[in-house]
Amino acid sequence: MALxxxxxxxxxxxxxxxxxxxxxxxxxxxxxxIGPNGAGKTTLISxxxxxxxxxxxxxxxxxxxxxxxxxxxxxxxxxxxxxxITSIFPSLTVLENLQVSVQxxxxxxxxxxxxxxxxxxxxxxxxxxxxRVGLGRHLQSRGDALSHGMRRRLDVGLSLACAPRMLxxxxxxxxxxxxxxxEVVSLIRSLxxxxxxxxxxxxxxxxxxxxxxITVLVLGAVxxxxxxxxxxxxxxxxxAYLGTEGAS
Amino acid sequence: xxxxxxxxxxxxxxxxxxxxxxxxxxTWAGQDFYIGVVIxxxxxxxxxxxxxxxxxxxxxxxxxxxxxxxxxxxxxxxxVVHGANNVWLVWTLAAVVGGISALAVGFVATRTRGxxxxxxxxxxxxxxxxxxVGLRQYGGDDGLRxxxxxxxGFGLDIASESVxxxxxxxxxxxxHLLLARLVRSRFGLALEAVRENESRMGAIGYSTRQYxxxxxxxxxxxxxxxxxxxxxxxxxxxxxxxxxxxxxTLMIMVAxxxxxxxxxxxxxxxxxxxxxxxxxxxFSYWHIFVGAILLLVVMVSPDGLAGLxxxxxxxAATPVDEGHAP
Numbered sequence: 192m193a194l195x196x197x198x199x200x201x202x203x204x205x206x207x208x209x210x211x212x213x214x215x216x217x218x219x220x221x222x223x224x225i226g227p228n229g230a231g232k233t234t235l236i237s238x239x240x241x242x243x244x245x246x247x248x249x250x251x252x253x254x255x256x257x258x259x260x261x262x263x264x265x266x267x268x269x270x271x272x273x274x275x276i277t278s279i280f281p282s283l284t285v286l287e288n289l290q291v292s293v294q295x296x297x298x299x300x301x302x303x304x305x306x307x308x309x310x311x312x313x314x315x316x317x318x319x320x321x322x323r324v325g326l327g328r329h330l331q332s333r334g335d336a337l338s339h340g341m342r343r344r345l346d347v348g349l350s351l352a353c354a355p356r357m358l359x360x361x362x363x364x365x366x367x368x369x370x371x372x373x374e375v376v377s378l379i380r381s382l383x384x385x386x387x388x389x390x391x392x393x394x395x396x397x398x399x400x401x402x403x404x405i406t407v408l409v410l411g412a413v414x415x416x417x418x419x420x421x422x423x424x425x426x427x428x429x430x431a432y433l434g435t436e437g438a439s
Numbered sequence: 440x441x442x443x444x445x446x447x448x449x450x451x452x453x454x455x456x457x458x459x460x461x462x463x464x465x466t467w468a469g470q471d472f473y474i475g476v477v478i479x480x481x482x483x484x485x486x487x488x489x490x491x492x493x494x495x496x497x498x499x500x501x502x503x504x505x506x507x508x509x510x511x512x513x514x515x516x517x518x519v520v521h522g523a524n525n526v527w528l529v530w531t532l533a534a535v536v537g538g539i540s541a542l543a544v545g546f547v548a549t550r551t552r553g554x555x556x557x558x559x560x561x562x563x564x565x566x567x568x569x570x571x572v573g574l575r576q577y578g579g580d581d582g583l584r585x586x587x588x589x590x591x592g593f594g595l596d597i598a599s600e601s602v603x604x605x606x607x608x609x610x611x612x613x614x615h616l617l618l619a620r621l622v623r624s625r626f627g628l629a630l631e632a633v634r635e636n637e638s639r640m641g642a643i644g645y646s647t648r649q650y651x652x653x654x655x656x657x658x659x660x661x662x663x664x665x666x667x668x669x670x671x672x673x674x675x676x677x678x679x680x681x682x683x684x685x686x687x688t689l690m691i692m693v694a695x696x697x698x699x700x701x702x703x704x705x706x707x708x709x710x711x712x713x714x715x716x717x718x719x720x721x722f723s724y725w726h727i728f729v730g731a732i733l734l735l736v737v738m739v740s741p742d743g744l745a746g747l748x749x750x751x752x753x754x755a756a757t758p759v760d761e762g763h764a765p
Contacts, residue, residue, distance in 0.1 A: 240642070266644030274642070280635035283628075291632045292643045294625050301653065302625030310625060353643050
């Protein structure tokens with residue numbers, strides 16, 4: 192399994208945000224995690240990315256326990272998160288944006304004195320990556336001079352520059368709308384066919400077409416897990432979720 | 440035709456040579472007084488540049504930077520009062536004191552963001568200010584005299600104004616080169632990225648706080664050395680040097696010169712102190728003019744004086760989406 196979560200729990204005072212959650216995600220799949228507001232989706236992303244520490248439970252990433260690892264160590268292991276809205280470095284150029292993401296993998300130290308511009312290996316890798324996300328002609332443009340769509344591509348490039356084995360995407364549809372989110376996911380898919388993706392999303396309809404498997408989260412616990420068809424037909428899901436959302 | 444890079448290098452070499460020749464020129468013209476003015480400009484250029492590393496490149500609005508400057512000055516003066524007569528020792532001490540205190544302030548302050556960050560740095564700066572106001576044995580409110588400048592060695596007499604001028608010029612050059620090296624390094628790139636978007640930097644695997652704290656410590660070392668130089672220049676130090684209003688002055692210098700621009704600290708210090716020199720002899724409320732000039736500069740060019748050149752060039756520049764590698 193790419194990600195194996197068992198017995199995960201997180202409390203905020205009296206609120207049990209995640210309760211005894213277990214979930215398996217197979218390598219190379221797109222797994223969607225959906226749930227209404229307050230289901231604990233954002234908490235789960237924070238627990239998986241290492242931004243918050245879990246109270247109990249285990250998280251195994253490709254067979255290795257990571258629940259006590261820092262966010263930095265998890266990124267190093269290849270578990271990378273992205274954000275709802277486009278998140279880039281506006282005043283840096285496209286090349287610098289990608290280089291800063293690439294250079295962390297190449298070097299352990301801070302690199303106080305050697306010029307970043309002479310870091311040939313990182314620059315070449317950043318330029319190649321820019322080509323792959325379709326920004327090869329814009330290496331010297333500042334992030335804030337890019338069009339909306341190009342920023343999206345740069346955002347994807349920043350994540351891919353970390354050489355991820357698994358990508359945690361936090362509600363991409365909320366930030367960009369369906370069509371664009373579809374585009375981004377298929378861009379990532381075409382660039383890295385073997386990448387495992389956990390797509391956390393509020394809206395169920397949006398993920399039916401994209402996801403290999405879907406898990407429904409309600410009040411911090413898994414309500415159902417299966418293929419799109421199984422989820423669609425599940426009477427409990429229909430009652431708890433689709434009924435109130437009015438999805439057809 | 441020179442490349443852009445060698446053009447700007449040429450400008451700075453010319454400026455360096457001009458600064459190096461200035462004492463002879465001033466003496467020949469009978470204007471010895473201005474040697475002291477230029478020494479002050481160079482010392483403040485070092486502190487303003489060090490603040491620029493935190494404020495401009497690191498995006499941290501530190502309102503206590505004068506504390507590190509003053510601590511360096513007091514460290515130097517107190518060492519001399521207690522008999523230290525080796526300038527290398529005094530400089531090292533000032534650098535260590537500036538660096539360690541900045542490390543401590545940075546460590547605490549970087550736990551916070553925004554307005555809280557400003558408040559914490561302001562409060563910690565004022566803490567050091569009141570510490571020296573209260574230290575009676577080192578002059579308290581009245582300040583502390585440095586009886587002599589500690590010896591430089593090499594058979595040079597640092598008490599002579601021209602030797603001291605040369606020493607400050609070399610320090611300014613060294614610190615400027617250090618800053619240039621630092622901001623163009625991988626560290627510098629990462630520091631700017633932290634300023635731009637800290638949560639994204641965390642998400643791509645950086646320990647962002649480490650970068651912010653280190654920037655603080657390096658700036659503290661630079662400010663400490665500058666403080667020792669100012670104490671030696673005036674042969675006097677007072678708690679006023681650590682006061683928050685001094686931190687404000689340093690911030691004005693950086694904003695005037697150009698935040699996050701390599702030469703911003705230098706330009707800001709030079710223009711501010713020259714304005715002070717000229718205006719304060721005519722008007723007692725000269726600050727009002729500095730304020731107006733600062734407003735004008737920042738409105739015309741957000742990158743300060745260092746960004747003015749680029750402003751004129753931008754009009755003739757090619758559209759941005761045709762960018763290509765050099």
